[in-house]
Amino acid sequence: MSASPLAPVAQARTILQLNTAYHQAKVLHTAVELGLFELLASGPATVEEVKKGLGIAHPLAQEFLDALAALGLLEAVGDRFANSGAATAFLVPGSPSYLxxxxxxxxxxxxxxxxxxxxxxxxxxxxxxxxxxxxxxxxxxxxxxxxxxxxxxxxxxxxxxxxxxxxxxxxxxxxxxxxxxxxxxxxxxxxxxxxxxxxxxxxxxxxxxxxxxxxxxxxxxxxxxxxxxxxxxxxxxxxxxxxxxxxxxxxxxxxxxxxxxxxxxxxxxxxxxxxxxxxxxxxxxxxxxxxxxxxxxxxxxxxxxxxxxxxxxxxxxxxxxxxxxxxxxxxxxxxxxxxxxxxx
Known part of the structure; x- marks a missing residue:
């Protein structure tokens, strides 16, 4: 009996993405827990301004903000980050549709x-x-x-x-x-x-x-x-x-x-x-x-x-x-x- 062909890389990649789907959830959870969207509601901020405003000490702050931008929750404006339209509507405390x-x-x-x-x-x-x-x-x-x-x-x-x-x-x-x-x-x-x-x-x-x-x-x-x-x-x-x-x-x-x-x-x-x-x-x-x-x-x-x-x-x-x-x-x-x- 011949061996089954290897699964296409696309199928393997889909399973890997499913395996790490919690990464996206935890980035969102942490952003809300830290109060990031509330901070940016007053205007765009640099990485250093975000770190100072939220008390973030870890050097991965840049990657954290980049991830949120990749997910469509932040927008990069030069060297600053701003809330996306979706974040403004649903993730800023006080919004009528706050999630x-x-x-x-x-x-x-x-x-x-x-x-x-x-x-x-x-x-x-x-x-x-x-x-x-x-x-x-x-x-x-x-x-x-x-x-x-x-x-x-x-x-x-x-x-x-x-x-x-x-x-x-x-x-x-x-x-x-x-x-x-x-x-x-x-x-x-x-x-x-x-x-x-x-x-x-x-x-x-x-x-x-x-x-x-x-x-x-x-x-x-x-x-x-x-x-x-x-x-x-x-x-x-x-x-x-x-x-x-x-x-x-x-x-x-x-x-x-x-x-x-x-x-x-x-x-x-x-x-x-x-x-x-x-x-x-x-x-x-x-x-x-x-x-x-x-x-x-x-x-x-x-x-x-x-x-x-x-x-x-x-x-x-x-x-x-x-x-x-x-x-x-x-x-x-x-x-x-x-x-x-x-x-x-």
């Missing part, structure tokens, strides 16, 4: 969790993710204001784009009220309220988040139309509303608790009310590499729970007393699926 909160969460938490992927697969659970995620961990995590703010900055990154999608895609005219179950500090709720001034809304989440909600609602000018309810959504009464929105919540829980939460939501909705669920859901006919890796990431972070298929979610929603009226994929950061159902 830095999520970058920091990945740098501090997710990167470490993925570093234990082999152990997690062998032992059956991702122990390193338990510190900050999972249904049992949230109350303890949110009790620390600094950790709560870090988590909220991460969640806000995704909620912003999702809120804009829901505000645009859904006809909110028949409704006057909504509640976001597991809505954190109200990023999604406040953006929907701003887009549709006739709506009043509420967020239901753990009590320690109420001060952060109050702060955000006041800053957005919607405190008169949004209210926070603190409690356990599997035990405490849910507020009545025309619409219930919930996203990235159901997969945190085993199947029995998911079904119970759907039943409780059904009871809280007014007659003819609508349920809107957005989350990562498996759809073999349309999944991309990005979709599959995001589901793997969420499974690692969430611990024992995981995402479900569209068909499984449809079945659970219908079992709870809803009729599914709409299913589509959102143009948000994760490519979440949106399921809209009406109360029977």
């Amino acid at each position: 830095g909160g999520s970058v920091l969460q990945h740098a501090r938490k997710h990167y470490r969790v993925w570093g234990e992927l082999t152990t997690a697969l062998r032992e059956g659970r991702a122990e390193s993710g338990a510190e900050a995620h999972g249904p049992e961990a949230y109350p303890k995590h949110y009790a620390d204001p600094d950790k709560a703010r870090q988590a909220m900055a991460h969640f806000d990154t995704f909620s912003s784009f999702t809120a804009d999608e829901l505000a645009r895609r859904v006809d909110w005219r028949p409704y006057t009220s909504f509640v976001d179950i597991g809505g954190a500090r109200g990023q999604l709720a406040s953006r929907i309220a701003l887009a549709h001034p006739h709506l009043s809304g509420a967020v239901f989440d753990l009590p320690p988040l109420e001060p952060l909600f109050d702060e955000l609602a006041a800053a957005r000018g919607v405190a008169d139309r949004l209210r926070f309810y603190g409690g356990d959504f599997l035990a405490d009464p849910l507020p009545e509303a025309d619409v219930v929105v919930t996203g990235h919540v159901l997969p945190d829980w085993p199947d029995a608790q998911r079904r119970e939460l759907l039943r409780r939501i059904h009871g809280a909705l007014r007659p003819g009310g609508a349920l809107m669920i957005y989350d990562l859901m498996a759809d073999p006919e349309s999944e991309s590499v990005h979709d599959v890796l995001q589901r793997l990431n969420h499974g690692l972070i969430r611990g024992d729970s995981s995402s479900c298929t569209l068909a499984e979610c449809h079945a659970s929603v219908e079992e709870a007393g809803f009729e599914v009226t709409r299913t589509e994929q959102l143009d948000n950061l994760l490519g979440d699926w949106l399921i809209v159902a009406t109360k029977r």
Whole structure:
């Protein structure tokens, strides 16, 4: 039997690039951790000015900045570096579409969790993710204001784009009220309220988040139309509303608790009310590499729970007393699926 031909160098190079893909992630993580994009928001700077401004001592500062320029996050202007358009829009603190909160969460938490992927697969659970995620961990995590703010900055990154999608895609005219179950500090709720001034809304989440909600609602000018309810959504009464929105919540829980939460939501909705669920859901006919890796990431972070298929979610929603009226994929950061159902 003859030996198999050697793989073309292009195939080998592709595998090598995949093997070192984390280089790009860590360059981005470090730039945000150091505050580079914030520094350059005031204007271009030389390597020496960057080193002095950020307290960088390593002689590889030039190569570090060159790498960011090669990735399209910086632009070289003579002997100076400036933020690219993308960095200005998404990586400068204070930007309406700031992604830095999520970058920091990945740098501090997710990167470490993925570093234990082999152990997690062998032992059956991702122990390193338990510190900050999972249904049992949230109350303890949110009790620390600094950790709560870090988590909220991460969640806000995704909620912003999702809120804009829901505000645009859904006809909110028949409704006057909504509640976001597991809505954190109200990023999604406040953006929907701003887009549709006739709506009043509420967020239901753990009590320690109420001060952060109050702060955000006041800053957005919607405190008169949004209210926070603190409690356990599997035990405490849910507020009545025309619409219930919930996203990235159901997969945190085993199947029995998911079904119970759907039943409780059904009871809280007014007659003819609508349920809107957005989350990562498996759809073999349309999944991309990005979709599959995001589901793997969420499974690692969430611990024992995981995402479900569209068909499984449809079945659970219908079992709870809803009729599914709409299913589509959102143009948000994760490519979440949106399921809209009406109360029977």
